[in-house]
Amino acid sequence: MNADAVRLRDLARREEAAPRFLGGHALCAGCGIPVVVRTVLNAIETPVVVVNATGCLEVATTRYPGTAWNVPWLHVAFENAAAVASGVETAERVLRRRGRLAGERPTVVVFAGDGGTYDIGLQALSGALERGHRLVYVCYDNEAYMNTGIQRSSATPAGARTTTTPVGPDALGKAQRRKDLTAIVAAHRIPYVAQAAISHVQDLAAKARRAAAADGPAFLNVLSACPLGWGTPTRDSILSVRLAVDSRYWPLFEIVDGRYRLTYEPARAVPVSEWVGGQERFRHLAAHPEMLAALQAEVDDAWRRLRDQVARDDARSA
Amino acid sequence: MASDGARSAAVAGADAPAEGRVAARRLLTGAQAAAEAMRQIDPDVVPVYPITPQTPIIEAFARHLAEGRVHGEMVHVESEHSAMSAAVGSALAGARTMTATASQGLAYMVEVLYLAASLRAPIVVAVGNRALSGPINIHGDHSDAMLARDSGAVQLFAENAQEAYDLMLCAPRLCEHPEVRLPALVGQDGFTISHSAEPVALLEDAEAQAFVGPYREEDALLDVDRPLTHGAFAMPDAYFEIKVEQAKALERAEGVWAETAAAYRRLSGRDVAAVEAYRLEGAGRVLVAMGSAAGTAKDVVDELRARGEDVGLLKIRLFRPFPRARIAALLSGATAVGVLDRALSPGGWPPLYAEVAATLAGQVRVQSFVAGLGGRDVGPEEIHALFAALGGAGGQESVYLGLGRGGWR
Numbered sequence: 001m002n003a004d005a006v007r008l009r010d011l012a013r014r015e016e017a018a019p020r021f022l023g024g025h026a027l028c029a030g031c032g033i034p035v036v037v038r039t040v041l042n043a044i045e046t047p048v049v050v051v052n053a054t055g056c057l058e059v060a061t062t063r064y065p066g067t068a069w070n071v072p073w074l075h076v077a078f079e080n081a082a083a084v085a086s087g088v089e090t091a092e093r094v095l096r097r098r099g100r101l102a103g104e105r106p107t108v109v110v111f112a113g114d115g116g117t118y119d120i121g122l123q124a125l126s127g128a129l130e131r132g133h134r135l136v137y138v139c140y141d142n143e144a145y146m147n148t149g150i151q152r153s154s155a156t157p158a159g160a161r162t163t164t165t166p167v168g169p170d171a172l173g174k175a176q177r178r179k180d181l182t183a184i185v186a187a188h189r190i191p192y193v194a195q196a197a198i199s200h201v202q203d204l205a206a207k208a209r210r211a212a213a214a215d216g217p218a219f220l221n222v223l224s225a226c227p228l229g230w231g232t233p234t235r236d237s238i239l240s241v242r243l244a245v246d247s248r249y250w251p252l253f254e255i256v257d258g259r260y261r262l263t264y265e266p267a268r269a270v271p272v273s274e275w276v277g278g279q280e281r282f283r284h285l286a287a288h289p290e291m292l293a294a295l296q297a298e299v300d301d302a303w304r305r306l307r308d309q310v311a312r313d314d315a316r317s318a
Numbered sequence: 319m320a321s322d323g324a325r326s327a328a329v330a331g332a333d334a335p336a337e338g339r340v341a342a343r344r345l346l347t348g349a350q351a352a353a354e355a356m357r358q359i360d361p362d363v364v365p366v367y368p369i370t371p372q373t374p375i376i377e378a379f380a381r382h383l384a385e386g387r388v389h390g391e392m393v394h395v396e397s398e399h400s401a402m403s404a405a406v407g408s409a410l411a412g413a414r415t416m417t418a419t420a421s422q423g424l425a426y427m428v429e430v431l432y433l434a435a436s437l438r439a440p441i442v443v444a445v446g447n448r449a450l451s452g453p454i455n456i457h458g459d460h461s462d463a464m465l466a467r468d469s470g471a472v473q474l475f476a477e478n479a480q481e482a483y484d485l486m487l488c489a490p491r492l493c494e495h496p497e498v499r500l501p502a503l504v505g506q507d508g509f510t511i512s513h514s515a516e517p518v519a520l521l522e523d524a525e526a527q528a529f530v531g532p533y534r535e536e537d538a539l540l541d542v543d544r545p546l547t548h549g550a551f552a553m554p555d556a557y558f559e560i561k562v563e564q565a566k567a568l569e570r571a572e573g574v575w576a577e578t579a580a581a582y583r584r585l586s587g588r589d590v591a592a593v594e595a596y597r598l599e600g601a602g603r604v605l606v607a608m609g610s611a612a613g614t615a616k617d618v619v620d621e622l623r624a625r626g627e628d629v630g631l632l633k634i635r636l637f638r639p640f641p642r643a644r645i646a647a648l649l650s651g652a653t654a655v656g657v658l659d660r661a662l663s664p665g666g667w668p669p670l671y672a673e674v675a676a677t678l679a680g681q682v683r684v685q686s687f688v689a690g691l692g693g694r695d696v697g698p699e700e701i702h703a704l705f706a707a708l709g710g711a712g713g714q715e716s717v718y719l720g721l722g723r724g725g726w727r
Contacts, residue, residue, distance in 0.1 A: 047542040048542075049411075049539055049540065049542065051407065052549075058549075058551065059551050062547055062549070062550035062551050063550065063551050063553060064550040064551060064552045064553070064556045064560075065550070065556070066550075067547035067550060069545065069547050070545055071542070071545045072539045072540070072541070072542055072545045072546060072548075073545070073546075073547045073548065073549075074407065074410060074539055074548045074549055075548070075549035075550070075551075076403060076406050076407070076430065076433050076437070076549055077403070077429065077430060077433055079399070080399060080400060080403035080430060082400075083395060083399070083400035083401075083403035083404045083407070084403045084404065084406060084407035085407060086365075086393055086395070086400070086403075086404045086407065087363060087365060087393065087403065087404030087405060087406065087407025087408035087409075087411065087415070088407040088408065088410075088411045088539060088540070090363050090365075090391050090393050090404070090408055090413075091362060091363050091407070091408040091409075091411035091412060091413035091415075091540065092411060092540055093391070094362045094363055094390050094391050094413055095362065095411075095412060095413055095540065097389075098362065098389065098390075100412070101412070101540060103542070103543075106540065106542050123396060123397060123400075124396070124397075124399070124400050124403065126396065127395055127396030127397070127400055130396075131393065131394065131395075
């Protein structure tokens with residue numbers, strides 16, 4: 001157990017005492033996004049200012065004149081959350097320096113989906129990371145454009161059926177592999193990068209806390225769940241994501257100042273077919289064992305490379 | 319050709335005694351003049367992305383920063399889209415925020431400019447007005463500003479470097495006013511103004527700063543003890559009311575600008591009123607123009623008046639909100655009105671013409687003229703040709719002045 005481990009009881013207490021994200025919003029039953037938001041916001045101990053990209057979270061939590069946010073919250077557009085947050089973070093620093101702002105320094109937290117991060121927001125994200133703004137960017141990754149009705153994104157895995165990659169005699173879902181955004185973000189050499197998942201809440205909370213403490217940009221790529229888009233029972237969201245982690249499809253790791261570290265290692269990896277098998281979006285793959293085999297080979301290869309990287313970094317640290 | 323800054327000051331100075339308080343008259347380009355206003359304002363946050371002909375503004379500001387004359391921060395964003403996005407974040411956070419752009423850069427900003435207006439973010443944007451691609455062209459016209467016409471931003475146009483300075487200095491006071499709280503585009507014609515040096519009278523720094531005043535954001539995002547939701551989702555039950563409220567804020571900007579201009583006249587002796595009536599007394603045939611072409615038009619009006627012709631000029635500084643009542647009143651005695659546009663609206667009437675024609679509907683005949691696209695000179699010849707055609711036959715379509723005079727075959 002890590003020294004900076006976060007206790008669930010503490011998160012729950014914090015939420016009871018001063019909830020930052022309130023109920024009554026319109027996110028779907030079984031949606032993973034509130035798990036991401038509540039865990040991250042409860043784990044961060046400073047005041048927070050939230051910048052939200054357009055997407056499910058924004059739409060479902062701020063229907064005028066209502067709001068589910070009990071912290072300062074700003075939404076501008078879809079592709080620019082990282083740039084908006086850059087402006088907020090810069091303003092915070094300048095106003096403090098000029099004596100027009102006092103009190104504890106807030107953490108600027110961005111929430112955006114995979115569409116707003118991997119695709120349309122990638123340029124703004126890259127710019128913000130390169131400039132070194134002190135912000136925690138949280139991508140809730142549910143592997144497609146769910147808000148607009150389950151269209152494919154560059155985070156959608158190969159073979160997944162979406163409304164723009166349907167399955168038919170000439171098509172077996174998405175033809176391309178998903179983008180490795182965590183690696184792209186890591187290439188910016190920012191202080192803190194991590195992959196996390198809604199199935200591992202303590203791990204996510206600890207990462208959120210480290211991200212908030214980083215002296216510069218921090219990025220969390222969090223695998224969420226979308227029962228509607230994935231074709232999974234609403235009660236199974238956490239289970240589905242756990243299978244993504246336990247199959248090593250979505251490894252949990254962090255990159256601290258360039259050094260990779262696994263934060264969770266499944267005792268025995270489950271086959272990728274178990275992660276894929278429970279989801280309607282992959283149902284057609286049952287008749288295509290060659291696609292499943294290719295996916296398993298890809299996951300195995302990526303896992304080997306990740307483990308090698310971790311071993312190299314461990315050796316360097318030793 | 320931009321008009322002589324000294325003459326404008328002298329004309330305005332006739333009814334204002336404050337000329338003696340002017341600190342200095344320096345040889346400055348329009349871009350440098352805008353950067354001088356920015357130096358005096360000393361904004362908190364300046365997100366920028368380079369584009370010709372805006373670059374001398376941001377380069378000058380970067381030197382002011384490097385040499386300790388200003389004390390905020392520049393954010394060197396990766397695009398104009400992010401420049402406007404960072405500006406919205408910064409302004410709503412509670413910081414005075416300015417940026418600068420031109421042409422494609424303004425086009426790229428437009429999506430977020432609409433949001434800046436809707437979120438009531440008072441961001442001042444210096445614009446080196448330049449043609450929109452394609453074909454790509456770096457020179458002056460007003461097509462970039464017209465793309466942003468309906469964004470909800472205040473739009474001002476300078477005639478020369480002096481006005482580029484004056485309008486930049488006055489813009490924060492207008493757009494930060496509690497009755498307004500909207501972004502403002504302060505246009506100066508690319509190259510014709512931005513890169514041409516003229517004598518520019520500057521206020522003293524302390525005077526300029528006192529005139530602009532401190533930045534106030536009542537609903538600052540960074541007030542963590544009073545959490546507010548900015549940018550909520552508005553369904554059909556709320557969107558209409560929000561948009562109309564926003565449009566009314568822009569309409570209120572006309573009255574606030576009149577107060578701002580009066581205060582600035584007292585301070586500087588120079589006039590920045592929404593419109594400038596140039597020799598309109600007894601004028602039958604009147605030209606309506608914006609930007610540097612108005613300077614050239616003044617020379618032509620003087621020349622024609624000397625020959626006994628009944629011509630005059632109405633220069634528009636404030637394009638959004640459009641000062642309709644003032645224009646209708648000033649042109650009540652006109653027998654023919656010609657509108658000079660430096661932008662097209664393909665398939666429709668050019669933007670300034672459409673605005674003036676709607677304002678004067680049933681009052682007087684209004685004719686459309688287009689000149690100076692993509693930096694084509696708008697010289698005395700074009701203005702003479704305009705007055706020659708004004709009041710004559712035609713008027714069923716725009717007259718293109720200077721077309722075919724590019725020098726190539």
